Amino acid sequence: MNLSCIIVDDEPNAVNLLEILIQQSTRWELKAKCYNALEALDFFKSNKVDFIFLDINMPQLSGLELAGLLPAQTKIVFTTAYSEHAAESYSYETIDYLLKPITLKRFLFAVQKIEFYFKKYDADPAAPAPFSNEYFxxxxxxxxxxxLLDDIFYFEGEKEYARLVTAQTQLLIYRRLKDIEEQLPQPFIRVHNSYIINTKQLIKIEDNHIYIASKRIPISEKFRENFMSIINKRKL
Incomplete structure (x- = not known):
C-alpha cells in the first residue's frame, strides 16, 4: 500500500532503524526525517503526509505536546521507550504505539495495523456499510x-464462519471474523484471532483473560496493547 510518512525523533539511531524498516518492509514514501518538534512543525507548514512516526521523549517539546500542535486529523504512530504514556497517547489520532527498541516482528505487525486503518477509513463506495449502532x-x-448490538456478548471465529453469542441465542454467520470486525462500531474490539468482544458486556479482566457471562476469553499478545489502551481510558 502506498502511504506517505515522516519520522520525528531526536535519536539518530532510532531514526535510522525506522528508515531501514520502512525501506525493507513497505512501499511507503518517507518524506522527511525531523530531529525535533520545531523541524516537524516547519515541515507541516507546506507539506502533508498520511501519518507520522512520533517519539514522545524529546527536548523542547515532547511528542505529546507536539501532537496537540499538529494539523487536525494528523494520524500518529507514537514511538517511545516508556510504556506509561500509552493511555494518554490515544487522546490523539493514534494508530499504534511502538515500544523501543522496535523489533522487526513488532514493526511488521504495525505495518498491518496501519495499512488496515487506511483501507478501513478511506472512502470506498464498494465497501460494505457499517452495521447500525443499534441493531442488525x-x-x-x-x-x-x-x-441488538448491546445484547451481543462476543463473536467467535470458526474458519469461514463466526458464532454470534448473546444471553438468549447463538447464531452461526457465514462470514469471516475479519469481515465482521470491519463493520462493527465501538464498543466491539478484537482481542484474539478467534474473538471479538462487546466491552459493554465485559465483567472483569484477570490473568490475561476476559470474562463475559460464564465465558473465559483469552487476550492474545497481538491485540493486547490496543485493547488495554482502550481499557486504560476508563481506569480510576
Whole structure:
C-alpha cells in the first residue's frame, strides 16, 4: 500500500532503524526525517503526509505536546521507550504505539495495523456499510433475526464462519471474523484471532483473560496493547 510518512525523533539511531524498516518492509514514501518538534512543525507548514512516526521523549517539546500542535486529523504512530504514556497517547489520532527498541516482528505487525486503518477509513463506495449502532439482521435458514448490538456478548471465529453469542441465542454467520470486525462500531474490539468482544458486556479482566457471562476469553499478545489502551481510558 502506498502511504506517505515522516519520522520525528531526536535519536539518530532510532531514526535510522525506522528508515531501514520502512525501506525493507513497505512501499511507503518517507518524506522527511525531523530531529525535533520545531523541524516537524516547519515541515507541516507546506507539506502533508498520511501519518507520522512520533517519539514522545524529546527536548523542547515532547511528542505529546507536539501532537496537540499538529494539523487536525494528523494520524500518529507514537514511538517511545516508556510504556506509561500509552493511555494518554490515544487522546490523539493514534494508530499504534511502538515500544523501543522496535523489533522487526513488532514493526511488521504495525505495518498491518496501519495499512488496515487506511483501507478501513478511506472512502470506498464498494465497501460494505457499517452495521447500525443499534441493531442488525442475521439470516438463519429462512428467518432474519433482529439482533441488538448491546445484547451481543462476543463473536467467535470458526474458519469461514463466526458464532454470534448473546444471553438468549447463538447464531452461526457465514462470514469471516475479519469481515465482521470491519463493520462493527465501538464498543466491539478484537482481542484474539478467534474473538471479538462487546466491552459493554465485559465483567472483569484477570490473568490475561476476559470474562463475559460464564465465558473465559483469552487476550492474545497481538491485540493486547490496543485493547488495554482502550481499557486504560476508563481506569480510576
Amino acid at each position: 439482521f442475521v439470516k438463519s435458514g429462512k428467518v432474519l433475526n433482529k439482533i
